[in-house]
Amino acid sequence: NAGVTQTPKFQVLKTGQSMTLQCAQDMNHNSMYWYRQDPGMGLRLIYYSASEGTTDKGEVPNGYNVSRLNKREFSLRLESAAPSQTSVYFCASSESLMTSYNSPLHFGNGTRLTVT
């Protein structure tokens, strides 16, 4: 049982390049999320998917797109990378946003992205 798996662990991009961050979970969770973590800013939500087939913007969606490929996988795409997107990116999952209780987030190990 691997939990939440993210790839790659590290990536360096030049300004204007594109890339996709991959995330998969094996806990049969319905909801998945992408966060970015910057010093002094905490964890900010980029996009989330409450259930398979749905995606919604979070707090900082500009410059990103997402795809909920199936129940297990949720990818984050940077179409034209900018230095402001240098950050650590975390994927997370939870049982469901829509249950009658709040289920905890399970995070992946993160992707450290540098855009030069």
Add this chain to the structure above:
Amino acid sequence: GENVEQHPSTLSVQEGDSAVIKCTYSDSASNYFPWYKQELGKRPQLIIDIRSNVGEKKDQRIAVTLNKTAKHFSLHITETQPEDSAVYFCAATLFGEKLTFGTGTRLTIIP
């Protein structure tokens, strides 16, 4: 939307002493308040949570208190140990909504 403020941003305590981290939230409807711990280079992990129908919850050396009237909640760590050194994040939400995180507190335990 919800806004969560967390203080202090850094905290150093002697090993064996207690540490307290405080958070305030803006939405009086919020009903779930988790705390996550992130060790250096690792992923955030849930350490304790509290729901709005409870005023306090304890788990060994860790406790969380909630004051709904004042809209603030706190993490208390007693008898601190070196392995407690980490960044701690508070968060708040209500049923069906996404978590809003605080900006984090870097706790350093001095041997």
